[in-house]
Amino acid sequence: MDGSVSATMRPCGDSALTVEFENEISLGTNMKVQALAGRLEKENKRGVGELIPAYRSLFIEYDPLALTYGEMKDWVGAHLEGLDATSKGPRAVTEIPVLYAGEDLEEISAIEGKPVDEIIRIHSGSDYFVYMLGFSPGHPYTARFENPFSFGRRATPRVEIPAGSVVVQLGMSNIIPFDQPCGWNIIGRTPVRVCDFSRERPFLLRSGQWVRYVPVDPEEFRRIRELDARGGYICKEYLLGP
Amino acid sequence: MGMEIVSPGLLTTIQDAGRKGYGRFGVSQSGPMDKRAFRLANMLVGNDRDATQLEMTLLGATVRFGADVMVALTGANMQPSLNGSPAPMYQAFAVRAGDVLAMGMAVTGCRAYLAVSGGLDAPLVLGSRSTTPKNRLGGLEGWPLRAGDAVGFCDGSAAGHGVCAATVTQGRRIAPEITPAGVKTLRVVMGPQDDAFTPQGIHDFLHTDFRISNESDRMGYRLQGARIAHKTDGNILSDGIAMGSVQVPGDGSPILMMADRQSIGGYAKIAVVASVDLPVAAQCRPGDAIRFRAIGVEEAQALYRAYEAEMQALERSLGEWDTGKHVQEHLLGAGSSTAHPQERLWEAWGETHLQEHSPGERDGGMDVWDKPVEATKRTYRIAVNGVEYNVEVVEYGFD
DSSP states (O other), X not given: OOSBOOOEEXXXXXXXXXXXXXXXXXXXXXXXXXXXXXXXXXXXXXXXXXXXXXXXXXXXXXXXXXXXXXXXXXXXXXXXXXXXXXXXXXXXXXXXEEBOOOTTHHHHHHHXXXXXXXXXXXXXXXXXXXXXXXXXXXXXXXXXXXXXXXXXXXXXXXXXXXXXXXXXXXXXXXXXXXOEEEOSEEEEEOSSOSBOTTSSSOBSOOTTOEEEEEEOOHHHHHHHHHHHHXXXXXXXXXXXXX | OEEEEEEOOSOEEEEOSOOOSOGGGTOOOOOOSOHHHHHHHHHHTTOOTTOOEEEEESBOOXXXXXXXXXXXXXXXXXXXXXXXXXXXSSXXXXXXXXXXXXXXXXXXXXXXXEEETTOEEOOOBTTBOOOBGGGTBSTBTTBOOOTTOEEEETTOOSTTBOOOOSSOOTTXXXXXXXXXXXXXXXXXXXXXSGGGBOHHHHHHHHHSOEEEEEEEOSSEEEEESSOOOBSSOSEEEEEEOOTTEEEEOTTSOOEEEXXXXXXXXXXXXXXXXXXXXXXXXXXXXXXXXXXXXXXXXXXXXXXXXXXXXHHHHHHHHHHHIIIIIHHIIIIISTTOOOSOGGGOOEEEETTTEEEESSTTOOOTTOOOOSOOOEEEEEEEEEEETTEEEEEEEEEEEOO
């Protein structure tokens, strides 16, 4: 890779800027976001505040007493030079157990014209990439490359769905950390908490990693939930070679 | 010991500087809405800049103190009273265990801050005590304060112990901020997605007035006024949101994003309010009219640097006021006849008054409530205008 990765920098007021890559949800683009975030973080530069990676952009807070917008642009620009955003390294994967018994599983099966077993096989059959966390603490936005399902959001959002719900539309799938309103279809429920502030590591997932949804039966679901409630369950995490 | 919330008012939350560094995990920063008033309150009582305070909204709280502390109120004037008598704003004053500080309706502004010397205590969650109710995070188990809640004080000396801290702030006073009447102008830096709007949309945004709607809280203010026209539908691929961002959903009605905003969002942001004008926005209440004026990012940053310089100068002058004014007035002022003040011992009586260490010469303005039962002495050397003074600070215990 040579030269600079093309990106647009825009001010977000006087104390932040955003670096935008291609306007698309794609692994390649998000890898650039992750790679830039990693590079900038390593510098630990005085005056630079928090970084928030999103689908196609990196939001960077800074202290205008320490750095001007111009200085920030120069600094970020220098780190876009020769940015290596190819996914050569291994994938970090976390397994998320799912009891596939969501409120909308039958409906999904009907819409897709496939038996429930097939829907479960499809959803758990391919890894999902964590593009970003947002909406609420620990809430991952995960997606895969193809759209295995044809349905989008529900016509009428639900006022509240319970924490632990695993929701889907098209190629995307989210895990709901806290009870919240939601317009997506619920395919199942995970017994693990993706966010728990009382844990030493409150957030189970981070952007730039992968998630594999693994079917469990009701008995296993109960077992894991009880363990997890006591802080005694550790999701399987591993690196998959390139 | 700390204080008891007798009545919480409309919305009273525990806030420090906010929860930094967890936006990437979807955690809202929170923190004070009016960072200027917050900083001034801490300054007045001699706290660190980020020490934890109460933020009150429109209708303030009533609190009963369980210990002696210095306090200061800034921001909206909620007609404070201490044990039924008017209490000052923008001034450090001492309260005693058992005192009741009551706030009423805000007559100006929207949000008031109550700082106590040493700061309020609450469990640290992800490095902050700030309350984010929508995530049940921070404060007291994530909730706004309720009647009967007990809020502790940080660094609280033992219950009933006297209050002389090393920082002597009694009577620190600064000019209240003037809340301008009429339409308030908020300067903005355009973008990051101003190119998502039509020229007419940009024109309407910058040249018409907006009203803060009733759907306004610490998360954001929905604004009523012109519908801002997008080129397309106003949806973007979600990205990070700075405090003061004006995002415009598909219906064209702007939302000004404030302290409890979510970390990322999917609506185009036409502009972001300059940091120096965020306190003005924070003191807006439903029904208030605002208008936006565009400035460059460089100008916004220059304004911010000037603001910081002003704050630091104020901080210095307050510190000098403590030492200089106290020492000068008490050492060199009327009735004090010594020719060599730097050799004299002085003590801090009761709260924080520095006083010549000789019986029967008390400052007429001071108030000693209880008989001291215990005293520890600490000696400080203070330089005022190049002259060094020995100051003996006496800490009293009260029963």
